[in-house]
Every structure is written in C-alpha cells, then in structure tokens.
Amino acid sequence: MSATDRAITAAIAARPYSRIDVVMTRLSRAADHSVLWMGVGAALSIRRGNGRKAAMRGLLSIALTSATANAALKPLLPRRRPAAAELPPYRTIPDPPTSSSFPSGHAASAAAFTTAVALENPKALPLVLPLAGAVAYSRVHVGVHWASDVLVGAAIGTGVALVTQRWWPARTQDEARARPIDTVPVLPEGEGLVIVSNPFSGPPDYDASDDVAARLPAAHHLVVTKGLDVDEQLEKVIAERGSWVRAVGVAGGDGTVATAAAVADRHSLPLVVVPAGTLNHFARDVGIYDTQEAVDATQAGEAVAVDLALVEAHPGRDSDPEDPSVINTRYFLNTASIGSYPELVRLREKWQPRWGKWPAFAAALVTVLHRSERVKVRVEDKWQEVWFLFVGNGPYHPRGAVPAWRPTLDSGLLDVRWLRADVRFSRLRVVAALFLGALGHSRVYSQREVSELDVELKEPSMLATDGELVEEAGRYTFRVAPNPIPVYRRDEERWTGRSRPFQG
Structure with missing residues (x-):
C-alpha cells in the first residue's frame, strides 16, 4: 500500500465519533453479497421498460464483476487489509473479511450497477450514483479497504458494465432520425382526419378509442370490429368524404398501423400514429409515445419522412x-x-x-x-x-x-x-x-x-x-416504396433547442 493510502486511513481514523459512523457501518454491511443492489434492482423493476432493463443489466454486470474481482483478481493479487487496531471500535464491523484487500468487491459491484443504470435509465442515476459512492467510501471508512482498493474496484466494475454492451447493446437514442416535412396540413382538433382505432390491439383492459375521440373531436372516427377489414373501412370513408380528408390516422399496434399506412400511401396522405399496441415498435421509432404527442404534432403541422417497405x-x-x-x-x-x-x-x-x-x-x-x-x-x-x-x-x-x-x-x-x-x-x-x-x-x-x-x-x-x-x-x-410517407411528429430540436433525451 502507498503512503497516500495510509494517510487517508489515518485521517479517517482520527475523526471523532458521529452519526456518520453508524450510517457507514450499516451501509457497508447492507452491500454484502450485493443484497443492497438486488433491492434497488427490485425497486427499478416494478415498472416495465427502462427501469427493468437497467435492473437486468445491473445484476448481470454485478455477476460478471464479482467473478472478475473476487474469483480472479483477489487470489492473484494478495494484499493485506488495514489493521483493525488502527481504528476505534465504533468504526469497525464485526467479522471483517480476511480475503485479499485488492481490489474492493463492494466498490466494483457498486460501480458496475451504477454504470448499468446510466446506460439504460439515466433518470435514475441521481438516486443510484450517491448511494454507490457512499458504499464505496464506506469500505475505507470502516477500515476493510485502502482507498486504492476502492478506486481500482470502481474502475473494474465500470469497465465490466460497459463491456456488456458487446452482447447487449444499449439503445443510445429514442426516436430515429428522419427528414422533417413542413408541408403537412394543420389539423385543428382533428379536422380533416380519418382515424381508425383498434380495441383488440394492446392490453385487453385498455381501449384507446375513447381517448382519441376526446382529444380529436373534429376527426372522423372509426373503430375496428370483428369481421370488418380496416383497409375497406378507411377506403369507404375516404371515398365518401372526398376532399375533406387531409390525413389518415390509426390507433393500434404495428399490424393495424401498417394497414393504415398502406391506405395513406395509396392516396398520398400523411399519417397520424397513436401508439395503442403492446410493444409499439414503429411508434417508438418515429418518436410518438402517447396520444397527446400525436395530437400536438397534428396541431403544429409537423411531420417526418418515413420509408415504407x-x-x-x-x-x-x-x-x-x-x-x-x-x-x-x-x-x-x-x-x-x-x-x-x-x-x-x-x-x-x-x-x-x-x-x-x-x-x-x-x-x-x-x-x-x-x-x-x-x-x-x-x-x-x-x-x-x-x-x-x-x-x-x-x-x-x-x-x-x-x-x-x-x-x-x-x-x-x-x-x-x-x-x-x-x-x-x-x-x-x-x-x-x-x-x-x-x-x-x-x-x-x-x-x-x-x-x-x-x-x-x-x-x-x-x-x-x-x-x-x-x-x-x-x-x-x-x-x-418509391416515396416515403409523411408521419406526424413534433420537431423537438426546433422547439426546445435539443433532441429528446433517451428514455429507454
């Protein structure tokens, strides 16, 4: 160990008793065997989406990090831990570890989990990062690691979490890039829009048709029923309403959206997409996450060019x-x-x-x-x-x-x-x-x-x-298809000066 390690440990040992000693002792023990991070992962997993993905990547990163730091490096790089006698009794933990001090497995796991959260769910980082820093510091505070053990352990955990992207790439952007189109018509309250809602798409307890009708009251609304073809329903209304129709809309899953997109393409009309399916891959790529975002785009008259295959x-x-x-x-x-x-x-x-x-x-x-x-x-x-x-x-x-x-x-x-x-x-x-x-x-x-x-x-x-x-x-x-289809989407960079942050 270096003179700096000894100086840092001595400085911590010389501090008088405070409530921080109790907090650090309990926090250090809570992180044993990554129990603390399992609990945080369980909390993140309550809601589907980026929180659950962050928890999964975090636990995978911890498993790989633990194998690297504890099973591989500790036996190869033996190092004595700080002497317990140099610390006051209220600052030590019972049954301190006897394995090699280098590197810190607790710091490695904390850094691995935090990096994984940063990759998948940046919004949770302000909550996880201070906790990880406190866990890493606690190992020096309670006298079971030198400061250099913690720094190297944190570097290992960070590196392992980043390497998981080789097998499990993290999505770095939400909506895909596409050429803006500013020639689509503005549709106040849905005026000029024929929109079809599919209640059979998505969760069985959710029907988007009522929400769509309430937010776009001036639109011509259709609801999919068993035995009726979506294509035929849209074609019939377009033929009846003639020049009134200025756009085609759809609230449903990718299959229903593809049908509506085909109709829109045949009539050279722009498309309004409301995500109402189970996974909504297309709507997510376009950058529409809920009904209100689709409505906002129709009110602004903004769209992007999207290829149809x-x-x-x-x-x-x-x-x-x-x-x-x-x-x-x-x-x-x-x-x-x-x-x-x-x-x-x-x-x-x-x-x-x-x-x-x-x-x-x-x-x-x-x-x-x-x-x-x-x-x-x-x-x-x-x-x-x-x-x-x-x-x-x-x-x-x-x-x-x-x-x-x-x-x-x-x-x-x-x-x-x-x-x-x-x-x-x-x-x-x-x-x-x-x-x-x-x-x-x-x-x-x-x-x-x-x-x-x-x-x-x-x-x-x-x-x-x-x-x-x-x-x-x-x-x-x-x-x-020969020509891309205009799909309504707000230009986030135009109105906020920056692109939408990744939401996972």
Whole structure:
C-alpha cells in the first residue's frame, strides 16, 4: 500500500465519533453479497421498460464483476487489509473479511450497477450514483479497504458494465432520425382526419378509442370490429368524404398501423400514429409515445419522412413475374422474415417482460435453433440453406449482431440478414458467436443493405411481416416504396433547442 493510502486511513481514523459512523457501518454491511443492489434492482423493476432493463443489466454486470474481482483478481493479487487496531471500535464491523484487500468487491459491484443504470435509465442515476459512492467510501471508512482498493474496484466494475454492451447493446437514442416535412396540413382538433382505432390491439383492459375521440373531436372516427377489414373501412370513408380528408390516422399496434399506412400511401396522405399496441415498435421509432404527442404534432403541422417497405408474394417459380394478377403486395413498417424468425420474435416477446430484451432474445435464439428446420433459398443468385432470413425496413443497429433499433427512418434501404444452415456445426457456431459477442464475424452470419431483394424458395414457405404470419409463397420480392410517407411528429430540436433525451 502507498503512503497516500495510509494517510487517508489515518485521517479517517482520527475523526471523532458521529452519526456518520453508524450510517457507514450499516451501509457497508447492507452491500454484502450485493443484497443492497438486488433491492434497488427490485425497486427499478416494478415498472416495465427502462427501469427493468437497467435492473437486468445491473445484476448481470454485478455477476460478471464479482467473478472478475473476487474469483480472479483477489487470489492473484494478495494484499493485506488495514489493521483493525488502527481504528476505534465504533468504526469497525464485526467479522471483517480476511480475503485479499485488492481490489474492493463492494466498490466494483457498486460501480458496475451504477454504470448499468446510466446506460439504460439515466433518470435514475441521481438516486443510484450517491448511494454507490457512499458504499464505496464506506469500505475505507470502516477500515476493510485502502482507498486504492476502492478506486481500482470502481474502475473494474465500470469497465465490466460497459463491456456488456458487446452482447447487449444499449439503445443510445429514442426516436430515429428522419427528414422533417413542413408541408403537412394543420389539423385543428382533428379536422380533416380519418382515424381508425383498434380495441383488440394492446392490453385487453385498455381501449384507446375513447381517448382519441376526446382529444380529436373534429376527426372522423372509426373503430375496428370483428369481421370488418380496416383497409375497406378507411377506403369507404375516404371515398365518401372526398376532399375533406387531409390525413389518415390509426390507433393500434404495428399490424393495424401498417394497414393504415398502406391506405395513406395509396392516396398520398400523411399519417397520424397513436401508439395503442403492446410493444409499439414503429411508434417508438418515429418518436410518438402517447396520444397527446400525436395530437400536438397534428396541431403544429409537423411531420417526418418515413420509408415504407413492401413485399410482393409470387405463388411459385413458374408464375409470370410481370403478371400483376398473381402477385400479392403487402406493406410492412418494421421487419419481414422467412423461416423461424417469427417464432423467435414470439418467444422473445413472451420472455422479455421477465428477463429483458437481450437475455430473452439470446434464450429465444438458442431455443429456435434447436427446434427449427432448414429453409433452402436463393439469395443473390446463389442457393443456400438458412435457418431464417430477416428483412428490416431500413438499416437496424447494431450491425453484425442481433437487430435492435433503427437510427434512421428514410434511408431508402433494406437491412437483410440471414443465418446459414449449410455450414458445419452451424447451430453451435451461432451460439458460440452470440456468447462471445462476435456474431458479425461468424461464417454463419450474412448481412446486406440493398434497395431491393428477390428471394426464391425450393419449397413454399411462410412469410411474416411485423411479427405476424401473413403469406405462403414460393418467391418474394422485397423493396422500399418509391416515396416515403409523411408521419406526424413534433420537431423537438426546433422547439426546445435539443433532441429528446433517451428514455429507454
């Protein structure tokens, strides 16, 4: 230990008794075996979303940090702890640890948890950071560590938490970037808006239609009922109301939004999106989080350009690609896939509320690879066997890994990824690459960014768009729609001078 370590410990020992001694002693003991951080994690997990993700990343970071600091470094770097005799009895703890003093496991765990919270839920940082600092200091105050033990431990914990992003990337922005459009009409109280609400989307105990009707009283409101097609409902009203209709709106999940977006695109109308589904991937990427934000955008007349992707399903290899009567065209907002990807998404969404998105995805991927059957496809004029093929409406982040979110909405590109099944030990390679955070460097992983893609299958296979099975065909053509669609969104930078902080 250095002279500085000794001087700091001596200075603390020389201070007279105060209530701080009681607080530091209890706090230090509360952090034993990370019990304190488990409690904080449980509190953060009460609400779904970024708090739960912060807790999951925090506990994962603590587990990795504990293995690094306590199981690996302490045995390799033995160091004597401060002598208990140098401290007054009221400042010591019963049964002090006898393992190596270097590094401090308590400080490492505190820093790991705090860094994880900073990555996932910055709003909670002002509460967690002082607590972590107090825990780290308490180890010096009660005389079981030198100050350098604490500093190095904190550095280790911070580093380990940051490294978790290699397997579990943290989302660094909320809404994706998109080109502003200032030519969309202002819709006072919904005047000129035809909006459809789907009460079957989202939680069973929530129906957005009443809220939408109250906030947009001048709009023409439709409610989805069983047996009625959303597309037909919207088309009928647009035909009846004629030039009065200035925008199409939708309150529902991604499937309903995709249907409304197709109608809006056909009539060259802007789109109003109210998030009323379960996960609302598209609304979140656009930057609309509740009904009021959608209403504010319509009152301001502000929108952004958003690409729509479409897929043409051809019945078989013998069909005429120029004959439109044999081609069924579907729009999708987020993703389309062939093979076992829909099952992967289903399992991930089932397990995500308990485990968080990335642990749930890893578990779902391993499960699906174990169960799935190979699909033989021709991509880029080459036949190959794949476990699944993924097509994203726009480049997804991160590259070379599991797709998570879109940084831009108007790139004009498709993100195409597939896992090859014709490589020896392909399943094992995928799992190993996922574990090592090196999926993008594996032979089983392929990725392209293109504006159009033609995929032919040896045997007809199901297509899923936005997580729902919708079609079975022998050939599919994916492309970006010729023109992006205006989607109402307030320009946060224009009105506040800064972009929206990440909310997780």
